[in-house]
Amino acid sequence: MPAEDTYAGGLRKVARVVLLDPADRVLLLHGHEPDDPADDWWFTPGGGVEGAETREQAALRELVEETGITEVDLGPVLWRRRCSFPFAGRRWDQDEWYYLARTTQTVTAALGLTELERRSVSGARWWTCRELEQAHETVYPTRLAGLLSTLLDEGPPATPVTLDTEIV
Numbered sequence: 001m002p003a004e005d006t007y008a009g010g011l012r013k014v015a016r017v018v019l020l021d022p023a024d025r026v027l028l029l030h031g032h033e034p035d036d037p038a039d040d041w042w043f044t045p046g047g048g049v050e051g052a053e054t055r056e057q058a059a060l061r062e063l064v065e066e067t068g069i070t071e072v073d074l075g076p077v078l079w080r081r082r083c084s085f086p087f088a089g090r091r092w093d094q095d096e097w098y099y100l101a102r103t104t105q106t107v108t109a110a111l112g113l114t115e116l117e118r119r120s121v122s123g124a125r126w127w128t129c130r131e132l133e134q135a136h137e138t139v140y141p142t143r144l145a146g147l148l149s150t151l152l153d154e155g156p157p158a159t160p161v162t163l164d165t166e167i168v
Contacts (some may be wrong), residue, residue: 001113002074014096015059016046018078019069021106024152025126028139029066034088034119041138042125044098065112066126075100078151081141085168088116092143099140101157 004102019027024153047062056074064070079098084091095149108124110117127135129152141147141163 012092013049014046015055015062015095016044016062016096017059017101018044018098018123021126024103024107025128026148027067027124027126029121030123031121037100041140042141055097066110068109068111069103071103071107072106073102078154078156079147079161079163081163081166083166084085096139
């Protein structure tokens with residue numbers, strides 16, 4: 001899900017957060033096309049790197065803006081993914097890094113959304129791995145249930161796993 005309203009094309013550097021609570025539930029945001037709420041999906045918090053910030057800084061900033069959660073232990077990069085998708089009338093090409101993070105803070109408040117995000121993000125929900133496995137909703141990355149199950153069973157990978165490129 002794009003974070004900035006100013007994306008002008010090219011490969012966008014993105015930091016995403018796989019945020020787990022003490023019960024190993026993952027936090028996902030519910031997004032949709034700005035003009036078509038029926039065209040919806042779930043996705044991890046995160047967004048584009050701004051200016052000279054690092055991906056770690058971008059991950060933490062985006063998490064605060066999109067969820068209000070500030071009490072976070074940011075861990076390693078779990079996965080890397082290239083993706084391309086249409087959204088809000090343009091194509092977005094992204095190089096995404098997914099960071100593991102843990103928190104005990106489970107109440108969310110999206111207080112720092114951009115204008116585009118206010119028109120396209122309709123909430124947040126904590127999901128168990130089982131709920132994700134049984135979900136009929138669209139979730140990005142598409143194999144998140146299996147990836148989360150492996151993460152919870154085996155712990156973080158020694159080096160980031162490169163996920164299949166997703167082109168929508």
